[in-house]
Amino acid sequence: MKHMRQIVTKAVVAKGKKRTESREILCPPNTPSSILGCWVINHSCQSKKHGRYVEVTGKFDINVWYAHHDHSKTSVFTETIQYKDRIKLHYRDRDSTGEEVHLRVLQQPNCTEAIIIEKGTKFQVTVERELLAEVVGETTIYIQVQEDEVEEEWVFGEESSSVAAVPANLPNDSEDSSSL
Numbered sequence: 001m002k003h004m005r006q007i008v009t010k011a012v013v014a015k016g017k018k019r020t021e022s023r024e025i026l027c028p029p030n031t032p033s034s035i036l037g038c039w040v041i042n043h044s045c046q047s048k049k050h051g052r053y054v055e056v057t058g059k060f061d062i063n064v065w066y067a068h069h070d071h072s073k074t075s076v077f078t079e080t081i082q083y084k085d086r087i088k089l090h091y092r093d094r095d096s097t098g099e100e101v102h103l104r105v106l107q108q109p110n111c112t113e114a115i116i117i118e119k120g121t122k123f124q125v126t127v128e129r130e131l132l133a134e135v136v137g138e139t140t141i142y143i144q145v146q147e148d149e150v151e152e153e154w155v156f157g158e159e160s161s162s163v164a165a166v167p168a169n170l171p172n173d174s175e176d177s178s179s180l
Contacts, residue, residue, distance in 0.1 A: 005145045013096040014135040016054060016087040017106070019128065026123040028077040030068035037065040038114035040127060042080075047103040047133060049089075054101055054133035056085040060109045064123050077123070087133045096137030106130040 045058030059082045067074050107130035117124045 002144055002146050004142050006140050006142050008138055008140050010136055011093070011096075011139050011141075012134050013093040013099070013137045013139055014089040014091040016089045016133045017130070018085055018087045019107075019130040020083075020085055021112070021126060021128045022083065024062060024079075024081050024125045024127060025117075026062065026064060026077060026079050026125060027121070028064070028066065028068075028075070028123065030073075030075060031121055032116050032123065033067040033069070033071045035064060035066050035114050035116060035123065036074060038111040038123075038125060039063050040109045040111055043105070043109050043129075045103065045105070045131075047101045049099060049101050049135060052089050052091075054087045054089060054103070054135070056083075056087065056103065056131055056133070058083055058085075060127075062111070062125050062127070064114060064125065066123075081127070085131060087131060089133065089135060093137070093139045096135075096139045099135050099137040102134045102136060104132045104134070106132050 039062075041061050041063065043058065043060040045056050047054050047056045049055075059080055061078055061080050064077045065074065066077065107128065109127050109129040111125055112128050113124075113126040115124050116122070
C-alpha cells in the first residue's frame with residue numbers, strides 16, 4: 001500500500017543575485033599627473049532581509065597609486081567607500097518560516113577603470129561587484145511511502161581468503177643454521 005507523508009525540513013526557499021557597477025569620485029591631496037595603479041581591498045559586508053529584498057551594507061578601501069608634482073613624486077591615496085545594495089528575491093516557496101539569509105560574494109569589488117577628471121584634480125574610479133543572497137527557511141516536502149515491508153535484496157560479492165600455514169618445526173631465518 002502506498003501513501004504520502006510530509007516532511008518539514010530546512011531548504012533554500014528564495015535566491016537573488018545582483019551585479020553592481022559604481023563610479024566613485026576621490027579627491028587626493030595633491031594634483032595628480034598620472035595614475036600608476038588602482039586596487040580595491042578590505043571588503044566587508046552584512047545582510048538583512050526586508051520583505052522581498054535582502055539589504056546589503058558594506059564597505060571597501062580604494063587605493064590609487066599616482067604621480068604628482070610634474071611626475072617627480074608618487075603617493076598612494078586611500079579612501080573607504082560605503083555602499084548599500086538591495087537584492088530582489090525570487091521565491092520557490094512562499095509559505096516558508098524561520099528565514100535566515102546566507103550572503104555569498106561572487107565577485108569581490110575590483111577596479112575596472114581609474115581616470116583623472118575635473119581639470120586634473122580628482123580621480124573617477126569604476127568599481128564592480130557581484131553578490132548572491134540565499135534565504136533558508138523551513139518548508140514542507142512530500143514523499144511517497146510504501147508500507148509493505150519489502151527490502152531490496154542485497155548483493156554480496158564472493159569473498160575468500162587463503163592463509164599459508166608454516167610448519168612449526170622449520171627453522172627461522174634468524175636462527176643459526178649450523179645447529180641443524
